[in-house]
Amino acid sequence: MFKKILIANRGEIALRVIRTCKEMGIKTVAVYSKADEESLHVRFADEAVCIGPAPSSESYLKMSNIIAAAEITNADAIHPGYGFLSENAKFSNLCEEHNIKFIGATGKMIDQMGDKANAKATMKAAGVPCVPGSEGVIEDFEECKKLAIETGYPVMLKASAGGGGKGMRAVWKPEDLKEAWDSARQESKAAFGNDDMYMEKLIEEPRHIEIQIVGDSFGKACHLSERDCSVQRRHQKLTEETPSPFMTDELRENMGNAAVKAAEFIKYEGAGTVEFLVDKHRNFYFMEMNTRIQVEHPITEEVVNYDLIREQILVAAGVPISGKNYYPQLHSIECRINAEDPHNNFRPAPGKVTTFHSPGGHGVRMDTHVYAGYMIPPNYDSMIAKLIVTAQTREEAINKMRRALDEFVIEGIKTTIPFHRQLMDHPDYISGNYTTKFMEDFEMKA
Known part of the structure; x- marks a missing residue:
């Protein structure tokens, strides 16, 4: 069993993990940004390490700082909570490289299931029912147009790297498809640095x-x-x-x-x-x-x-x-x-x-x-x-x-x-x- 777990998160989920660790007799390390200095998870952990300023890109998403915090406190595992780095394959692999157990999926599993187009192909192979639509990423608008006819309107365009509703567009008729395709790709590129799209049948009253x-x-x-x-x-x-x-x-x-x-x-x-x-x-x-x-x-x-x-x-x-x-x-x-x-x-x-x-x-x-x-x-x-x-x-x-x-x-x-x-x-x-x-x-x- 682990002797010390670093919680690579903040707020209520960090506190939630700390509580279970304490019940299991496992020492805990909280990490926090300067904005979270007064948060309860910092108070209730056995140790706490400041990992950067308020922006999450410079603290809770800064992999090198979190790994360094784990190493200086001799944590043998990292619990990522949800959000931030919890589904980041690179971070999972980085933990493994530093002989720190990532309490979550391996980098390979995250890659398999994190990308929605890959996940759908994997689930089809497993025999799990999937929404009709594209087999993977759509090559161009011509393919998109053809697929929409095959799938049958209404359809839903989705960003392959998406989440939180970004890069999603419902399309009810053919004349609206081009505008939806362009705006969804633009939004996805801005949010995720990736404009790959896939398509699904729009499920009514879901x-x-x-x-x-x-x-x-x-x-x-x-x-x-x-x-x-x-x-x-x-x-x-x-x-x-x-x-x-x-x-x-x-x-x-x-x-x-x-x-x-x-x-x-x-x-x-x-x-x-x-x-x-x-x-x-x-x-x-x-x-x-x-x-x-x-x-x-x-x-x-x-x-x-x-x-x-x-x-x-x-x-x-x-x-x-x-x-x-x-x-x-x-x-x-x-x-x-x-x-x-x-x-x-x-x-x-x-x-x-x-x-x-x-x-x-x-x-x-x-x-x-x-x-x-x-x-x-x-x-x-x-x-x-x-x-x-x-x-x-x-x-x-x-x-x-x-x-x-x-x-x-x-x-x-x-x-x-x-x-x-x-x-x-x-x-x-x-x-x-x-x-x-x-x-x-x-x-x-x-």
Whole structure:
């Protein structure tokens, strides 16, 4: 087992990893930028190393600084959390070169699954259902035009190196294709330094449902059932729940088996998520694989009583998994609390938190690095907390979330708490009748 783990991340996920490490008797090293000097993950780690100024390009993305921090503190493993370098093949390989265990996928696995076009080809070979569309990167616009006719409108153009909705364009008719092709490539080039595009059939009334998997170094994988992440804004998830209100036992079994098949086909090691689009007829299609821990992992932990960070660490240390699949025994909902103004088009709202009162009670979990007096920097993602509730039924979980949100007090900045409170009263959310298009018609009340 590892003696000391460096957490190459910040905020709530860094604190989350530190907590599990402490429970396992493993020493921890926090890294931080100058903007994060007062963050809780810095306070609670056994050691802390400043790795640069506020911009992430000069700190949390600076591989040489993180490796140096691991070497001077004698850390024998690095946990990357999510975001930043968690799905960076070069960083995974760099850790290996320096005899530091990367608690995550190997560089080869990340390369296989990180590029969406490569991932789709790999999944087709594994026999996992994929959305109809291009076999790989589209050569030019002439090929794009031909493919759109073969696939059948509507189609979705996607950046091969994309994420977070960048370089994506829905095209409903042939006359709009050229403009979409040009603008998507331009946006992708600016965001990722790569303008490679691929095409998929646009799935109508889609649900975004993902399957949590864990694979070990012996080629064995298991799944921990699904999470419904369909409530999104600009392809960024706002709230998640498990089990999905759209799920049937048969669909859960089929999607779970497909996800395990995908993981075992590439001999996947670590925690990962196989993401699917599910249409209104409950046909499911592989979308992408995240080769890291997910923001929304706590809801899975709550419904199956399973510490996913602990399992990541055990797998990285060479411990085999049990191999059995896990199914939800309870219902859990997570609301992502962002420092944003939901009454002003979700504009980011960094600043000083003057009052912070966390909700509590049975079945309420709070993952956060924020406290009264904390200054939220403008340099990073706006998520400042995750509020997770768990109950016997979905109806009870929604009632519990309403109560917890009413108790949750953050003053000094704007947050998305009012949005989530209104969401919990929305008839379509209450009935479970929502898709990834839900936010297009949602209007905040004053």
